[in-house]
Amino acid sequence: MASKEFILQGFTARTHGDAIRELFEVADIQRVVLSVAFISDSGVHQIEPRLKPYAKVLTAYGGIRNDISSHQGLVRLFGLGGTLYAVDTGARSVVFHPKLYLVRGAKVARLVIGSANLTLGGLNNNIEAGLLIEFDLSDVDDKKVVAAIEKELDVLPAEYPDHILKVTKSSQLDEWLAAGRLVDEMALPPPRPSSRGSGTGAGDSVPRIKLKVQPLRRPLRKAKAAGKKQPGAKLAKAPAPIAPGVDLELVWESTPLTRRDLNIPDGANTNKTGSINLDKGLLPEDVDHRHYFRDDVFTALAWSARTAAVDEAYAKFQLVLKGISYGEFDLAIRHTTSTTSRTYLQHNAMFRLSWGATAAYVAHDDLIGRTLALYRDNADPTKFVLEID
Structure with missing residues (x-):
């Protein structure tokens, strides 16, 4: 039996x-x-x-x-x-x-x-x-x-x-x-938001469920460079997408997010950074994250020198939190160009995303420990999706 x-x-x-x-x-x-x-x-x-x-x-x-x-x-x-x-x-x-x-x-x-x-x-x-x-x-x-x-x-x-x-x-x-x-697993969009959120998401405080199984992550692959541009060059008009947002490529995924990542201070004396480092995350071992974002992920943008050692560009990011879309935001990204600094030599992050107008949306305790996924729209490589889930 x-x-x-x-x-x-x-x-x-x-x-x-x-x-x-x-x-x-x-x-x-x-x-x-x-x-x-x-x-x-x-x-x-x-x-x-x-x-x-x-x-x-x-x-x-x-x-x-x-x-x-x-x-x-x-x-x-x-x-x-x-x-x-x-x-x-x-x-x-x-x-x-x-x-x-x-x-x-x-x-x-x-x-x-x-x-x-x-x-x-x-x-x-x-x-x-x-x-x-x-x-x-x-x-x-x-x-x-x-x-x-x-x-x-x-x-x-x-x-x-x-x-x-x-x-x-x-x-x-x-x-x-x-x-x-x-x-194509590497060209999958994030789960399509079932609804559009209002406000900054403060009313949605449902934490990620804590299961008794340790979650596993799928491997990533290096993104291909999209239309490299010289700093300050004008961006050519991208072809009109047949279906906006359909051809999204997963180009980076973070490790579990911390309070610092999400711009949540630990106490009254803690300064908010206003940004998040785009570091190694879950990238393959052979991908050098110090150059990857500037040379491969965000190459289609119009870059300019913010300082002698920092390049800056702006891009459009759709923000999706826990399956709900909160719209599209213009956010600044910055790349530190020095290859002789201690930060560079220690293989730390050389690239930062400014939360800008999204700071109020992401600074919630229920997002701590989740992961941030970055997608690029291959139909228009000046547009991206940030998904925290």
Whole structure:
């Protein structure tokens, strides 16, 4: 008879990632089957070491055309060498949504089924619910259930040949990315604000929920330089975007924000800096943050010398706090150019963003410990989004 364990990820320390990794502890593994709605690179990365040794017996189904499954995620999963099917319903209003992870051994099978997708959120960061079930294959009823799961999925490619698409070469994934059926993880916009906030957000004091799981962060990649300009040069008019804000690229993400970052003084004698350092944050190890922002992220702006050692520019930033947009602001950014100062030689931050008119919006205790994400609008690289979540 099957044994069952309920998993309530987030509200307990038990994660779906841990449970899925435990599936592979069964002896003599003969079949591995995955079915999920959404696939991301960081999600596959979480269980890749367990999947790789069993690629020859792996069959995976993942939804596409859903604005979440990514090119990077499917490339990583396809690269393991198993059998991969992309499920395209042909409609945005119909989503392939079954989420299960099955590992069958010679005598025992284990199944995780519930709400967890093959994403970093699904396996670790989100609040998710699921069941870990262990089947005794010597039990007739247990064996029937496992066989039914495999059979129901195995017949899908033949029954829906226009929608259950076998991936046979990586160029298919490239074509689906170009066609918009997969997304580029590094060009994702922040969650679209469901509403527009009024005032400075002081009335929204709901803190970030404290879960019993340590959140993980997805890796970043270096942004490409956008139209480098000489200091003081006039900025050419950017092409009109077809859909403003659609093509946003994540170019930087902070570590947990501090009181100093958010311009919140510790006491009456503490001076407000009025700005935040854009430092290493979560950038890849090989990216030199001392030059990155001036040379790659903000190159399309019209820069001028504020002092002999500081260049200054202004840009438009949309401010999104906890999923609510508070509008667009003109903010100053400054880059210290010295390469011989102690600050530079110690690899400290050389770039600052002035909070300006947004200072009253961000100086709230409930934002401490959250992260700041910086997005660039690739349709107009003079526009950016600041999201704290």
